[in-house]
Amino acid sequence: MDTSIKVLIVDDFATMRRILKNILKQLGFKNLVEADDGTTAWDILENQEIDLIISDWNMPKMTGLELLKKVRADSKYAKKPFLMVTAEAQKQNVIEAVQAGVSNYVVKPFTAEAISDKLSKILR
Amino acid sequence: MDVTLINPFINATLSVLETMAFITVTVGKPYVKKDNVAVGDVTGILGLTGVANGTIAVTFEEKCILAIVSNMFGETMETLNEDITDAVGELTNMISGQARKELEVIGKEFKAAIPSVVTGRNHSIRHYSEGPKIAIPFSTDGGDFTIEVCFER
Numbered sequence: 001m002d003t004s005i006k007v008l009i010v011d012d013f014a015t016m017r018r019i020l021k022n023i024l025k026q027l028g029f030k031n032l033v034e035a036d037d038g039t040t041a042w043d044i045l046e047n048q049e050i051d052l053i054i055s056d057w058n059m060p061k062m063t064g065l066e067l068l069k070k071v072r073a074d075s076k077y078a079k080k081p082f083l084m085v086t087a088e089a090q091k092q093n094v095i096e097a098v099q100a101g102v103s104n105y106v107v108k109p110f111t112a113e114a115i116s117d118k119l120s121k122i123l124r
Numbered sequence: 125m126d127v128t129l130i131n132p133f134i135n136a137t138l139s140v141l142e143t144m145a146f147i148t149v150t151v152g153k154p155y156v157k158k159d160n161v162a163v164g165d166v167t168g169i170l171g172l173t174g175v176a177n178g179t180i181a182v183t184f185e186e187k188c189i190l191a192i193v194s195n196m197f198g199e200t201m202e203t204l205n206e207d208i209t210d211a212v213g214e215l216t217n218m219i220s221g222q223a224r225k226e227l228e229v230i231g232k233e234f235k236a237a238i239p240s241v242v243t244g245r246n247h248s249i250r251h252y253s254e255g256p257k258i259a260i261p262f263s264t265d266g267g268d269f270t271i272e273v274c275f276e277r
Binding site: 012013014015016018019022058060086087088089090091107108109110111 | 139140143144193196197198206207210211213214217218220221222224225228233236238
């Protein structure tokens with residue numbers, strides 16, 4: 001797993017961004033940027049070279065699902081790995097995310113091992 | 125109130141705190157709460173809509189939430205600040221999500237709003253529906269907390 005890549009963490013809760021940053025740092029990732037909603041995340045995508053997006057679903061302004069659809073609809077970003085990390089765990093949510101092209105899906109609460117496992121799969 | 129709505133919130137609370145904060149939680153005996161005064165010092169409240177409309181609230185003693193968030197962050201938290209209120213919002217969000225996943229299995233689907241957080245001694249917890257407020261006390265080595273579940277009659 002290439003840990004030199006630049007990772008964008010998107011979540012409206014600073015708590016979750018902090019937990020994910022801690023886990024990613026433990027895994028060896030150093031190049032981390034963060035956004036508190038989909039709109040800010042999109043601005044970062046437009047201005048920085050992002051290699052991986054890790055996003056919550058339920059956020060104000062632009063949700064994670066809306067961000068995912070926007071990313072997949074734009075040829076510049078369509079192939080970016082996109083990991084959804086969310087408390088939305090109902091079947092319909094997973095189906096919608098898969099249909100929108102999510103690379104993988106982690107349900108909160110999660111362990112560091114679950115994040116590591118999903119990242120290994122989508123970054124290999 | 126439909127009692128099958130209660131257990132998923134208990135299971136979700138245990139799962140979230142054990143997974144994210146690495147703590148062992150003991151469940152106490154549920155009771156019907158008569159007033160709106162919070163048992164804890166900081167409370168996350170979240171509205172639910174679906175087969176029934178209602179709210180869940182998770183209210184923590186100060187020392188309890190400081191211990192929980194210290195474990196979540198891997199560093200000692202000493203005061204109730206923005207980091208703590210944000211964490212309470214996210215914990216409430218995760219408990220709601222896990223409970224809704226279990227409720228879906230028994231055919232009860234819900235959607236959740238974004239949680240709000242209230243702090244201060246003796247603050248009020250305002251549930252959005254008029255049904256009975258079922259309180260479930262929990263204890264940890266670091267202190268106590270309570271969840272309240274209230275659905276329309």
